[in-house]
Amino acid sequence: MTTPPTIRPRAPLVSQATFSVIIPTYNNALTLARSLDSVLAQTYPAHEIFVVDDGSMDGTREVVAAYGDRVIYHYQPNAGVSVARNVGARMATGSWLAFLDADDTFAPDRLALHAEWIERDPDLDFLLGDQDFLKPDGSFTHAAITSSAFGRALQKRHPNAHEIVLEEDDFGPLIADGFAEIRTLSLSRATFHRLGGFPVGTRIGEDLQLIVRLCAASRRAGVVMRTLAHYYIYPSSAIRKDALGSQRAFVATLEELAGQMNASQPGLRSGLREKIRQARLSLAYMYLRQRLRRAAIGSVLPMLRPVPSLTAIRDVLSVVRGIR
Structure with missing residues (x-):
């Protein structure tokens, strides 16, 4: 009879990377708790969590108040999502930044998988991952990597890889038809401020604009080939x-x-x-x-x-x- 292997508990992750998670919100009281719960459930805890309320007129303040000192709340008159994210980044003290919208969620290992890789390879300029697109009821529609031409090409080049390093030559295809999503993006706070943050006054495409400028300033990036975030598709969204x-x-x-x-x-x-x-x-x-x-x-x-x-x-x- 074969003796079953001893299952050792997973050692707590120790990393120099500390994450400030920034959640801009505007009248998202109905979904904000779900987003916050997903951040608080991280296997590698966030250093701090900011909710930047961009002039909400619903019960957003009360939702955040229920979390006590686990969440930092900041209210501002309505100025747009770019301003809200930039304000959160200015208040942040973590060495790395992660962004989440108030109607989306992080997978439990979202921060851990990036923090562990940063510890092994601190020269990575930024990191990404896969993202699931979901209907409002939570049912799956598609994944970011497999639905993009560059994502499929990466999988073909690196079959069964869990982590893939992108070089400068990969950034063009990533922008052209890739899977760069703000919810799976991790970048250092210093880099974010050096780039000038999100473009103020840009109504659509502010995420992509930041990512393009980030690619232009970078040499190497890491992609975790696992789902790190969930994006909920709402027919009633402004877009x-x-x-x-x-x-x-x-x-x-x-x-x-x-x-x-x-x-x-x-x-x-x-x-x-x-x-x-x-x-x-x-x-x-x-x-x-x-x-x-x-x-x-x-x-x-x-x-x-x-x-x-x-x-x-x-x-x-x-x-x-x-x-x-």
């Missing part, structure tokens, strides 16, 4: 209520960002141009569904400048065919 307006704003954000990236590495610029191409094509199809034909053509014509690529020509032709 989905005005999908067309949100897509227009997203294209404008990307174009503005491209103008700021002229000095960045060619691979990153190429990835951003591909992201813009995809965004413009999506906008054109949205216009076509509303029979706004002239606007659809106007969305894709800029892709032909200054020198049209074969892909851009094909995109324009596909929109023209859609008009007929």
Whole structure:
């Protein structure tokens, strides 16, 4: 008879990385407790948890008060999610930052898996992970890594890997069609402030703008190939209520960002141009569904400048065919 192996308890993780978790909120009293509970349930405890209330008019303050001194509450007049996150980052004292929206959740090992890797490899500039997309009832729809072209390419390059290091050449594909999600992003507080934080005044795409600037300033990043966060898809969200307006704003954000990236590495610029191409094509199809034909053509014509690529020509032709 074989003697069963002795199961040793997992030793408490000791890491130099301390995490400040920042949760901006605006009228999310119904879901905020779920988000907070997921942070408090971390196997590697957060150094501190901030809720930055961006002018809520519901019971947000009372929800946070129930947690006592386990959560730091800050109220501000409504100024937008970027300002709220930046305020939280200015108050933070942890060496690393993690961000969570007030209607989403962290997986239990979200902080532990990053903290342990940082301890082994402190030269990582930032870290990411996988994210599950869920319906409001919690049912699974898809995962970030397997639903992105770059994520699938990584899995093919590194089969069965639990951790993958990204080099500079990977940042372009990550931006073009990757899985960089703010809920799984960990970056040092010093890096965040050096980058200037989230862009104030950007309504759509502020997360991506920060990540693009982060990639431009980085050499190496780590990806944990496990689910670290859960993003809940609500049909009533502001983006989905005005999908067309949100897509227009997203294209404008990307174009503005491209103008700021002229000095960045060619691979990153190429990835951003591909992201813009995809965004413009999506906008054109949205216009076509509303029979706004002239606007659809106007969305894709800029892709032909200054020198049209074969892909851009094909995109324009596909929109023209859609008009007929």
